[in-house]
Amino acid sequence: MHILVTGGAGYIGSVVVEELLAAGHAVTVIDNLSKGHADAVPPEVELIRADLREPTRLRQILREARIEAVVHMAADSLVGESVQRPEKYYNNNMVAGLGLLDAMVEVGVLRLVFSSTAAVYGEPERQPIEETAATRPTNPYGETKLALERALAWYGGAHGLRSASLRYFNAAGASARCGEVHDPETHLIPLVLQVAAGRSPHVTVFGDDYPTPDGTCVRDYVHVVDLARAHVLALDGLERGSCTYNLGCGGAGYSVREVLDVAREVTGAAIPVRVGARRAGDPAVLVASSTRIEKELGWHPRPGALAKIIDSAWSWMRAHPHGYAHN
Numbered sequence: 001m002h003i004l005v006t007g008g009a010g011y012i013g014s015v016v017v018e019e020l021l022a023a024g025h026a027v028t029v030i031d032n033l034s035k036g037h038a039d040a041v042p043p044e045v046e047l048i049r050a051d052l053r054e055p056t057r058l059r060q061i062l063r064e065a066r067i068e069a070v071v072h073m074a075a076d077s078l079v080g081e082s083v084q085r086p087e088k089y090y091n092n093n094m095v096a097g098l099g100l101l102d103a104m105v106e107v108g109v110l111r112l113v114f115s116s117t118a119a120v121y122g123e124p125e126r127q128p129i130e131e132t133a134a135t136r137p138t139n140p141y142g143e144t145k146l147a148l149e150r151a152l153a154w155y156g157g158a159h160g161l162r163s164a165s166l167r168y169f170n171a172a173g174a175s176a177r178c179g180e181v182h183d184p185e186t187h188l189i190p191l192v193l194q195v196a197a198g199r200s201p202h203v204t205v206f207g208d209d210y211p212t213p214d215g216t217c218v219r220d221y222v223h224v225v226d227l228a229r230a231h232v233l234a235l236d237g238l239e240r241g242s243c244t245y246n247l248g249c250g251g252a253g254y255s256v257r258e259v260l261d262v263a264r265e266v267t268g269a270a271i272p273v274r275v276g277a278r279r280a281g282d283p284a285v286l287v288a289s290s291t292r293i294e295k296e297l298g299w300h301p302r303p304g305a306l307a308k309i310i311d312s313a314w315s316w317m318r319a320h321p322h323g324y325a326h327n
């Protein structure tokens with residue numbers, strides 16, 4: 001198929017593009033490069049530098065490139081910022097998302113894989129979290145992602161749009177070509193590795209008084225390459241209808257202190273730590289049950305996860321000490 005990847009110059013998007021190509025699909029990327037990097041897009045893929053909120057351009061791209069399916073990853077995705085600036089998230093995640101759906105329906109592109117998030121669950125009552133758990137987002141980021149998920153269900157009924165909403169837990173790691181470069185960086189693993197590389201003096205642990213075994217937050221880190229492979233499976237799965245899947249590694253997850261310990265083993269660096277205040281909006285534990293996608297689509301994240309994830313990110317960082325060459 002010819003697939004349009006929105007946000008394909010971003011961290012996860014660039015790896016999804018690699019996996020789609022490896023599966024034999026043709027790919028076009030649309031990205032406004034607000035956060036993405038032109039160099040993250042493989043040279044054989046057309047990168048259209050445009051904003052999703054350009055409706056005429058969007059329809060033209062869908063028609064002229066004869067797009068058959070869309071992987072929609074373009075979004076703003078910082079939980080804290082979304083609380084400070086809800087309008088930015090309602091605009092870019094919900095309004096722009098709805099504009100994309102309208103363009104797709106008008107042009108007759110009726111297959112979509114959507115990047116959703118564990119943030120739709122808010123503070124879940126039970127771990128691991130199943131897709132049937134209550135969705136009660138605690139920030140505008142999760143709220144706007146959930147709003148688009150719900151719109152997808154209604155557009156499906158009315159217009160025959162088939163969709164897969166993939167609720168990612170914590171994406172981490174790198175492929176051989178693509179790694180995580182955000183400015184500012186807010187994610188734990190790249191921040192820890194910046195300290196290991198001597199670029200920052202210490203990691204701040206956001207709270208050590210959570211009701212968890214060592215007092216720090218527990219998360220479910222999933223290798224970005226495994227995550228990307230799920231998109232290929234989800235596209236194939238659309239033949240059977242619409243669906244919603246969690247994407248995590250399950251198990252017990254890893255606390256912030258466990259992440260630090262594994263990073264020390266992988267890098268051989270001391271990685272000094274300071275304990276700071278809790279970060280607003282951080283649930284204590286977020287661990288996925290990914291049983292549904294394992295059973296229905298045969299997706300299996302690779303075992304031995306965290307050390308391999310951190311090792312891949314560390315290798316990429318050392319090979320690309322200045323990140324990407326262009327934006």
Ligand SMILES: NC(=O)c1ccc[n+]([C@@H]2O[C@H](COP(=O)([O-])OP(=O)(O)OC[C@H]3O[C@@H](n4cnc5c(N)ncnc54)[C@H](O)[C@@H]3O)[C@@H](O)[C@H]2O)c1
Nearest residue numbers: 007010011012031032034035036051052074075077168171
């Ligand atoms: N990183 C995670 O752990 C995580 C977890 C859950 C969900 N997600 C979701 O996965 C997706 C990708 O996340 P990421 O970490 O790769 O983020 P990212 O910021 O690296 O990538 C997003 C890309 O979208 C582009 N973009 C944003 N708004 C756009 C617009 N209006 N028009 C065109 N391009 C636009 C940005 O330039 C960027 O390249 C997002 O939808 C995010 O909400 C990420």
Ligand SMILES: O=c1ccn([C@@H]2O[C@H](COP(=O)(O)OP(=O)(O)O[C@H]3O[C@H](CO)[C@H](O)[C@H](O)[C@H]3O)[C@@H](O)[C@H]2O)c(=O)[nH]1
Nearest residue numbers: 077117118119170186187188191204205206217256279282
């Ligand atoms: O400097 C830091 C950075 C993070 N953390 C902690 O490390 C854990 C992971 O934090 P990240 O910022 O790496 O990731 P989040 O769990 O906050 O966010 C991820 O999960 C969210 C859903 O809950 C969203 O989907 C978001 O896009 C995705 O990156 C959290 O407990 C956080 O408090 C620290 O202690 N210090």
